[in-house]
Amino acid sequence: MGPTPRPELSRLQPYVPGRPIRDVQESYGLTQVVKLASNENPLGPSPLAVVAMQEALASAHLYPEATAPLVRTALAQRFGLDPDWLLVGNGSDSIIRLLCLAYVQPGDRVVVPGCSFPSYRNFALTSGAEVIEVPLVDEAMDLRQMAVASLQGAPARVVFLCRPNNPTGAVFPEDAFREFLAQVPPTTLVVVDEAYKEYDTTAFDSLGLLQAHPNLVLLRTFSKIYGLGGVRIGYGLAHPAIWKPCLTVREPFAVSNLAQAAALGALADDGHVTRSRQVNEAGKLALQAACAELGLTWAPTEANFLFIDLGRQVGPINEALLTRGVIVRPVGGRPTCIRVTIGLPEENHLFIQALQAILSSGLY
Ligand code: PMP
Numbered sequence: 001m002g003p004t005p006r007p008e009l010s011r012l013q014p015y016v017p018g019r020p021i022r023d024v025q026e027s028y029g030l031t032q033v034v035k036l037a038s039n040e041n042p043l044g045p046s047p048l049a050v051v052a053m054q055e056a057l058a059s060a061h062l063y064p065e066a067t068a069p070l071v072r073t074a075l076a077q078r079f080g081l082d083p084d085w086l087l088v089g090n091g092s093d094s095i096i097r098l099l100c101l102a103y104v105q106p107g108d109r110v111v112v113p114g115c116s117f118p119s120y121r122n123f124a125l126t127s128g129a130e131v132i133e134v135p136l137v138d139e140a141m142d143l144r145q146m147a148v149a150s151l152q153g154a155p156a157r158v159v160f161l162c163r164p165n166n167p168t169g170a171v172f173p174e175d176a177f178r179e180f181l182a183q184v185p186p187t188t189l190v191v192v193d194e195a196y197k198e199y200d201t202t203a204f205d206s207l208g209l210l211q212a213h214p215n216l217v218l219l220r221t222f223s224k225i226y227g228l229g230g231v232r233i234g235y236g237l238a239h240p241a242i243w244k245p246c247l248t249v250r251e252p253f254a255v256s257n258l259a260q261a262a263a264l265g266a267l268a269d270d271g272h273v274t275r276s277r278q279v280n281e282a283g284k285l286a287l288q289a290a291c292a293e294l295g296l297t298w299a300p301t302e303a304n305f306l307f308i309d310l311g312r313q314v315g316p317i318n319e320a321l322l323t324r325g326v327i328v329r330p331v332g333g334r335p336t337c338i339r340v341t342i343g344l345p346e347e348n349h350l351f352i353q354a355l356q357a358i359l360s361s362g363l364y
Contacts, residue, residue, distance in 0.1 A: 008106075008128045015118060019327050033325040034350050036341040039166070039196070039305050041227035043279060043344075045262065046272035049228060052265030056257045064257045067247075068233075071255075071263045075235060078267065079207055084240035087247070088263075090254040092195055092221040092234030093119050095246075099158065099217065099236075100127045102245040103189055108157035111150045113141045113165060115333060117193060120160035129157070139299040139307060140170035143180040155185045162193040164200055167331050167339040169301025174204040181213050189242070191217045195234075196303035198225040198273060199280055203302075207237060214239040222259075224304065225276050226266040233259040280304050283342035290352040294359055305341045307331070310359075314338050317355075317364050324354040 018037025025033050068088035076083040089095040096119045104110060106128030112120040114135040124131050134146045141161060150156035164171050177192075184190055190213070197203055197220060206218055221234035233255055236243070266272070287306050291298050299307040310317055314330050314337065321328055328351070329339040340351060358364060 008126055011125050012122055015122070018329055019322075021327070024322055024325070024327055028323055028325070030325045033327065034343060034347040035327045036343050036347060036351055037327040037329045037339075038229065039224060039303070039339075039341045040229050041225055041276050041304070042341075042347060043227060043272070043276050045227040045231075046266050046269035048269045048272075049226070049262040049265035052261040053231070053258045056261035059257055062257065063253050064255060064260055066252055068255050068260050068263075071233070071235070071260050071267075074264055074267050079237070081207070081210075081237070082240075084243070085210070085237055087236045087238075087243045088255055088260075089234055089236070089250070090259070091223060091232045092193065092219045092236070094232075094254060095219055095234060095236045096120060096160075096191070096193070097123045097126075098246040098250055099189065099191060100124050100129075101249045104129045104157050109150070109154060111146055111156045111159040113146070113160070113162060115139075115165075115168065115331070116141075116160070116162045117166045117195075118332075120162075120191075120193075124158065124160075132156070136165075136168065136170070138170075139165075139168035141165060141172050143172050143176045147180050147183040150184055150188055156188050158189045158191060159184065160191050160193065162195075164196045164301065164303040166193075166195065166303065167305065167329070167337075168299045168307045169196075169303040169305060170299055171200060171202055171302045177204075177206075178209075181209065181216065184215075186215050189215055189217060191219060193219045195219065195221045195224055199277060199304050200302040201281075210237060210239065214241065217242055222263050222266055225273055226263070227272075227276070228259070228262050228266060231259045231262045232256070233263050279344065280342050283345065283348050286345065286348050287340065287342060287352070290348075290355075294356065305339050307337060307339050309337050311336055312364060317358055320358045320364070321351075321354055324357070326351050326354045 021033045072083040072086040100123040104127035110124035110129040114133045217238040223229035
């Protein structure tokens, strides 16, 4: 018998990412493959981010500045905050992990949405938490039920919310969120994952709530609208006292030179963000129109993906899409639904054509 892993880990499965393009090309003998599976920006990164990374390459031998001070300062200026309110991490995923490492003890209650980004549950379980999943209602979070769940028994240590929610794209209203914050005790950390905020046409000023709520954390990322998922950089906004224990448990050099340079380049290019939003809105309409034509239903989305109910088991349809070079994302626990990232017009078209052909074949 070899070394024994921690028993908490027996409740976890490794994260299953969207299949890489190369993998699908090799498996299915294809040259043209579109990936609409991981909510990446189909326009790629800003050219300013690319140039900034090229310039940073010559300093690859130097360790990065540990706390990414230039990125924090740039973000702080943008948001009118002191840089101490920002923590920059190796993707926002790493900040979810840090928060669980710093705050969650074995047996603590952690409340998460029933169908959402799996890292909340996974990192909470890794810390030995009892994870309470509150089901979605009409594909959206029910903040009243989440407040009830977080107040049952010992108050929850952490509540994770996701706005817009991955994978459904749904948002909760500002007044419901304010009510939620008023109900939850100040000892409960409220983490709102805003990875898709820049796409949200209904976004409200969540930053404005930070001063009054020292238990509130907002998470954002450069992986989505800024097109830097492959570089790994995200950040959190919260009262500096929240970050203190996180700083003690973080890896010393979590964010590379390249990632820090890329983020600064990306922040200097608001035009790229605007174009990305426009491409997304146009693609959203095209995909929704195609779904309507196919008689499929979808959830209203404020993100860069669409949650579609195919009304039948997705396994064989997903396989058929892969053989036609289209990678989408089946959703765990929802056997008839897929999540499709909104792509470029031609990518959306390929997906629609493939889906039309598959559904009209009468085989599924
Ligand atoms: N939160 C949500 C809701 C996400 O969808 C993702 C990425 N799929 C992340 C966090 C992680 O993003 P990052 O690349 O910054 O780690």
